[in-house]
Amino acid sequence: MSDDNLLDRLLELVDEVGPDQRIPSERDLAERWGCSRTALRDRLRMLEAMGALERKGAGGTYTRVMKPQDVAVALRTGLHASALSSATAFQSVRVALEREAARLAATVGKPVPIAHVEEAVLRMEAATDPDELYAADLEFHTALFQASGDAALIFLSEAVGDLIAQSVTERRARMRTLSSDAEVLRSLHRNILDALKSGSPGEAMNAMDEHFARIDRAGELVEVTKPGSSALP
Structure with a gap:
């Protein structure tokens, strides 16, 4: 899977689960999609930086409702x-x-x-x-x-x-x-x-x-x- 397709899959997942919901772990997603964890982590961090995801330590990663800011x-x-x-x-x-x-x-x-x-x-x-x-x-x-x-x-x-x-x-x-x-x-x-x-x-x-x-x-x-x-x- 290309990195661009990986980002698309993550965005589809965010839409699918809805706001304020926990998404599967990095390991589970990498196994499900057959991609490298390094590439997946990079895209997850990109979405975190943009405000679409929020990492809560051991609690996992959650979707967010993006604000105008x-x-x-x-x-x-x-x-x-x-x-x-x-x-x-x-x-x-x-x-x-x-x-x-x-x-x-x-x-x-x-x-x-x-x-x-x-x-x-x-x-x-x-x-x-x-x-x-x-x-x-x-x-x-x-x-x-x-x-x-x-x-x-x-x-x-x-x-x-x-x-x-x-x-x-x-x-x-x-x-x-x-x-x-x-x-x-x-x-x-x-x-x-x-x-x-x-x-x-x-x-x-x-x-x-x-x-x-x-x-x-x-x-x-x-x-x-x-x-x-x-x-x-």
């Missing part, structure tokens, strides 16, 4: 070793996730989660300090994922939460010189909220698209107005 570690490791190590490179993934979150939130239309989204918008509208404004901005996007009601989206949003926060921070650094920055942000988020409250998935996705498009354009404006920069014709 467990996945976050693996994602950060993979992203930083790839071309997606920056929040800018991650942006297209973020747009896709948030667009779907907006669609589902408008479709589901649960009053309480949408009220949390509105609370973040109200905080943005009341903020007089830039840091308060961007903190409310981040709360808005967190609340939006919760309002989607989709367990997978919520899990992924929590797993990549540091990249989403980094994206907001980088946007703040690029846009802070624009006098219209605050009003643009408030208006864009208010439009998304209105679409959610109207129960229109199409309008919610369009508002989210406009949100990212306007912010990208504002960021480009900052770049071309920096000293030594020039706008292209």
Whole structure:
């Protein structure tokens, strides 16, 4: 059995036994699958490091329910070793996730989660300090994922939460010189909220698209107005 197949077999075993269950011993698995204990131990340690398994000494090895922070570690490791190590490179993934979150939130239309989204918008509208404004901005996007009601989206949003926060921070650094920055942000988020409250998935996705498009354009404006920069014709 190849090492890749061995990992697949272990993952199938984790699915089969369910969470918080003891799996057979290393010796038993090696005999059952006809593999070397060295290769098996390596894969078991890999899954332990990722949070899918937990070794309890003489008590054996148990399956775990992976938490978003467990996945976050693996994602950060993979992203930083790839071309997606920056929040800018991650942006297209973020747009896709948030667009779907907006669609589902408008479709589901649960009053309480949408009220949390509105609370973040109200905080943005009341903020007089830039840091308060961007903190409310981040709360808005967190609340939006919760309002989607989709367990997978919520899990992924929590797993990549540091990249989403980094994206907001980088946007703040690029846009802070624009006098219209605050009003643009408030208006864009208010439009998304209105679409959610109207129960229109199409309008919610369009508002989210406009949100990212306007912010990208504002960021480009900052770049071309920096000293030594020039706008292209």
